[in-house]
Amino acid sequence: MRLSLAGRAPALRKAATAVIGLRPAAVSTVVGLSLVAAVAVVGFSGAPALAEGDDVTWAVRTASNTYGNDRSSYSYSVNPGGSAEDGLVVSNKGATPLKLEVYAADGLTTSTGQLDLLARDKKSKGVGVWVTADTQTVTVPAGKIVEVPFKVTVPANATPGDYVGGIVTSLTAPDSNAQVNVERRLGIKIKLRVGGALVPSLAVEDLKVDWSGAAFARGDATVTYTIHNTGNAVESAKQAVSLSGPFGWFRTDAAAIAAPPELLPGESWKVSVPVHGVAPAVLLTATAELTPLVTDDSGSTTALASVTGTAHVWALPWTLTVLLIVLIAALIALIWLRRRTRTRRKAREEARIAEAVELALRAKENAVDVTAVPEDA
Template sequence: MRRTVALLAAVSTVLGLTAGPALAQEGDVAWAVRTASNTYGSDRSSYSYAVNPGGSARDSLVVANRGAGPLRLSVYAADGLTTAAGQLDLLPRDRPSRGVGAWVEPATGTVTVPAGRTVEVPFTVSVPADATPGDYVGGILTSLAPPDPTARVAVERRLGIKIKLRVGGDLAPALAVEDLRVDWHGSAAAEGDARVTYTLHNTGNAVQSARQAVTLTGPFGWFRTDATAIAAPPQLLPGERWRVTVPVAGVAPAVLLTATATLTPLVTDESGSTTALRPVTASAHAWALPWALTVLLIAGPAAVAGGVVLTRRHRRRRTAREQARIQAAVAEALRGKAEAV
């Protein structure tokens, strides 16, 4: 059985591409899409092309009507994006595409499929001569317009297949770690919990993921603690960012903590092999003071300052008493001398 790939979405919120057998159904309306069997393959889960600037590729989308009556669908392409949930999705129809969505041209903008039949829709991928080398991701979609165009909430049911396009030229994968921060929250106990946050930024021109490692240490590398079970980030498209939060338990109050994030970029080539690139790192610092030490650091200088003030006050009082005693003795001596005369 041929593999199908589907996307079901509302106009305002695209739900994402899924691989494997799938079906869109609304009452008696049901349809599926799959890749055509041709020189590219007979059992593909998605479309993948390598095209040089100025070149093109031709392929087809197969639409199957599983409903009881004829089905009329719109056909168009859209650029891909990564959602906040880490899923690949496609731009809504009312947002302009600048890559795959702009370069993929279906042979027809609408298709009518008789009940129980399939129709093949050819399309062409035309890469501009001035296209920047690198990876582009999008998809080709079939869309069922809402039955009532005057409805206040218009829901567009869509099915589509992912298209990955690599434009020929120098591939320059690069991943940056940005805005790294660390917070430590301790108690009277010896250890506390830390939270490390940072942003992964795909600054290259290839789709990338990464292996992640986070380490916290005190001064001179003492009291090392390694984070465990860091969730893998999604495949980030060129230019995309992904925010990462890593909780770390059992971190010693080492006074000054250093958090280091090490990211190993992972790039997949056209054959499906994944290559690990040179790791990139970033560091940040935070205070980690236990309560006892914090109290000591606050109370110690206060106690010293208080002792200095008391000592000075005692010295002033003692000096005043000594001066008063001397003055009294001098006055007594002068009175004795006057009486003798």
Template sequence: MPTTATRRKTTVATLLRTAAAALLATSAVAGLATGPALAAEGDVAWTVRTASNSYGAARSSFSYAVNPGGRVEDAMVVANRGPVPLNLAVYAADGFTTGAGQLDLLPRDGKSVAVGAWVHADRGSVTIQPGKTAQVPFAITLPDNATPGDHVGGILTSLTQADQAEGINVDRRLGIRITLRVGGELKPNLAIEDLHVAYGGTFNPFRKGGATVTYTVHNTGNAALSGQQAVSVSGPFGSLPAKAGGIAAPPELLPGESWKVTVPVRGVAPAVWLAATTTLTPRLTDASGSTTSLKPVQATAHSWALPWMLVLVLVVLVAVLVGVLRYRRRNGARRKAREDARVRDAVEQALRGQEPRTS
């Protein structure tokens, strides 16, 4: 049985990870903004921004194109806006897309294999006096076997504080996004997987119902991609088409990531055999921020769409018709049997009337 100290340690670790993840979602968004990112929690306030140098001024994030084995040097500027000195940890981490569609970064104890492993700050922590700023240089050194394509992560500042009321440590993080495009063949590709369609009809067999189309968008290439989606449902040979409107675009997916999509389609006729078609147009963003639409990807799935009330009515009508036919057949057989019996009786009586009389 776990001791009280063990349970308390587990609770602290869990809450620390939760708080870090929540604040990191804020830092990830801030790192994409046009101005400096700000963290303010109680008496804690600091900002981070990119340094002005040969890469540019007032950049919203760090973005580089580097060949395997290459090296890049840059810097982050941290400013203390609070009334007390700050001692912040500095480290890098790999990025990933959350279930809410936002960029997040691995916790400090997470295992980074790309940006978080290739980015190294010149110090593990920085102390900043109130009203002062500090520049934190860092270098990105790519291994010779770095995988070509897009890699996303960030460089972070972190402050761990004790919450006396709860008796736990809370980790607050603020950082800037780093996007690396490693030289080599770029293979952008999105796939549509696990496509399904389910029909939901109405009690009125002559009215249109709705369908639900579900599928997974999978980034099977080596470039970060967003996309435009279109979904339609039709009957046999493309008859009675219905299109879905207002489909939200999936977030930008990093290589290897997936995103589940559910699309309702209204005005679908119960055409017995439905075909649901999903068209996905990948969109690739280059280092300059320009977006290019790639060749669309398409997939189709089928499902039954029977007007069950009409089917029930037809079944009842068929049953009644079969019953009537069987009843008429039985009545005909009875009439034939009665007629045959009458004929036999008449023949027998006639034969008896012709028998010779005896004296």
């Protein structure tokens, strides 16, 4: 695949103008980078590769060599301390000579699931540092093709695993409709696998579930979670989400879920899955199951052992909820009444006993007074 960064200037003019307000000097606005099919925008098919605005008049492709012909991207397996050499072919479709800058940058996955490259002012740590072109600029005559050799040099202390980035051709020029310099880039993806132990791993994090329903009818739930690539390989995954009641009863499976994009090591991807027709089974358990998918050097995809995450939510229909509240209130009232009745009965009994004791004491006093009277009185 090739990377197209052209034709996005209009959407960035407002932001660029704000930057100019702070820095009067010429500003380089990096226009977005996205993966596109070879024939879609920057395909090398003989026709001019023009992006939006018809102001990008060059195209890029991989060189033909021992790595293959007509490759859509670059892919290497290099051990720490090793290197690889390749080439980038640049064709000028315009009527005037074209001077382009050539550099590499690390990759990242955008919020839309597309592969992007770090902006030029951002520091790369992998591919963007290890890939160097023979020249930092190349001049391509009108209607001609020039090949730019480059080299991949992996440090001896590089951590094993997958690294993704790209090699870019760049042209910075004033935008015709705004007072700002715009950098237009075309590049090609580079996937580098550094030799050593490959440890693929995905984790389900921050899993939450929300359920809504009415009366005794089934309701809808939304399960959200984050897929985190905790390994050192580029990974995607098959996903499955289900909800069930106690003991696994009333299980409801979500519809088919689209696979996440290939996540680079350390990256995360947020997922939200609707589940319809969920039974109000009092206490629901949501389960998200991921089956990691890893692609090897030959292009074959392997499914690894699945990982799961769970969360719980109360699912009480309103009718049942109201009934339970009434029953609980009635139970509390009954207990209170019984305790109050017992307390009153005890108070009455204690009063009766106290009265009986008092009467007994009075009777005794009267009896003593009678016996105390002299016989001759």
